[in-house]
Amino acid sequence: MPSGHFAKAIHQLYAVRKLNAGTGDANLGGLINSLPSSFSAPGGSSSQPGDRAILSVADALAISDTSVGTLYDGLYVYYLHDSASTATATRGRLVFHDLAAADSAYQVTPDEDANITVRDWAGITITATVTKGYYWWAQVAGKVVARFRGTLTGTGAVGVGTYAAAQGAGADVGTLDVTASAANPTFTYALGDNIIQNYIGVAEAAPVGGALSVIRIPCRPKKF
Amino acid sequence: MQTSKPYRGTGGVNPRTYVSRELARGMFASEMLEAEERGRQAAVIAMLTNPESRARVENTFGLAYARNRYPEVYVK
Numbered sequence: 001m002p003s004g005h006f007a008k009a010i011h012q013l014y015a016v017r018k019l020n021a022g023t024g025d026a027n028l029g030g031l032i033n034s035l036p037s038s039f040s041a042p043g044g045s046s047s048q049p050g051d052r053a054i055l056s057v058a059d060a061l062a063i064s065d066t067s068v069g070t071l072y073d074g075l076y077v078y079y080l081h082d083s084a085s086t087a088t089a090t091r092g093r094l095v096f097h098d099l100a101a102a103d104s105a106y107q108v109t110p111d112e113d114a115n116i117t118v119r120d121w122a123g124i125t126i127t128a129t130v131t132k133g134y135y136w137w138a139q140v141a142g143k144v145v146a147r148f149r150g151t152l153t154g155t156g157a158v159g160v161g162t163y164a165a166a167q168g169a170g171a172d173v174g175t176l177d178v179t180a181s182a183a184n185p186t187f188t189y190a191l192g193d194n195i196i197q198n199y200i201g202v203a204e205a206a207p208v209g210g211a212l213s214v215i216r217i218p219c220r221p222k223k224f
Numbered sequence: 225m226q227t228s229k230p231y232r233g234t235g236g237v238n239p240r241t242y243v244s245r246e247l248a249r250g251m252f253a254s255e256m257l258e259a260e261e262r263g264r265q266a267a268v269i270a271m272l273t274n275p276e277s278r279a280r281v282e283n284t285f286g287l288a289y290a291r292n293r294y295p296e297v298y299v300k
Binding site: 055063066 | 255256258259260262263264266267270271277278280281284289290293
């Protein structure tokens with residue numbers, strides 16, 4: 001559960017880590033091995049699943065590991081990643097709320113659910129990978145680097161809407177897609193439902209199949 | 225007193241909800257403040273403990289901006 005201390009810092013940075021470095025926390029709130037000499041131990045201030053942080057453009061730049069990539073402004077949430085998932089959370093892929101876990105666990109999985117599929121997505125992975133069973137931050141809203149499926153359905157362009165590809169499993173699990181444009185599509189309830197439920201954000205760079213590309217996700221957290 | 229139009233009514237509307245929906249579109253205003261300060265403090269700690277991080281911010285946004293947003297970093 002989010003611990004909700006006002007002005008509580010993101011714990012990992014006490015150990016000079018970057019938000020998009022490493023593979024997650026093996027222990028809840030992270031294991032601090034050493035502290036800079038100017039800091040006292042941040043007892044009681046470790047991150048809890050469900051904690052949120054909003055980074056401005058400058059904040060995100062300050063805590064980026066640029067060897068992995070640059071973080072952007074947005075809303076980030078600290079999640080527990082499922083230890084028994086088939087897929088592994090990797091940079092730019094969606095993770096989904098794990099319906100098999102208690103709500104209070106704030107557990108996510110990189111696997112697409114058989115029933116609810118991709119519609120209960122929880123965020124996008126920001127590190128190169130997150131080890132199964134570890135805790136780490138995922139980006140929920142704002143500007144973020146996302147991975148697109150190997151072969152796009154439509155044509156990638158700046159400004160197009162991006163959607164969860166819903167490929168079920170395999171190489172394209174957790175990826176995004178762009179839709180094929182049709183001049184006069186026949187509207188159906190199912191089509192409208194898909195558009196609303198699978199929409200992720202707008203492309204700020206032209207998406208390319210099988211590659212990472214920058215999108216912007218509107219702020220609409222689904223879980224608190 | 226409740227209104228059937230919470231975005232337009234003037235009475236009976238929880239202002240906290242009103243603010244959150246208008247400004248944050250899904251988060252309470254207090255949660256926004258908490259999360260924003262957490263992000264800012266993360267940057268402060270990164271800049272205090274990593275000179276490269278501090279230089280990156282100063283070079284990109286300017287020293288004046290960095291001093292303004294992260295005053296803790298520049299306290300002597």
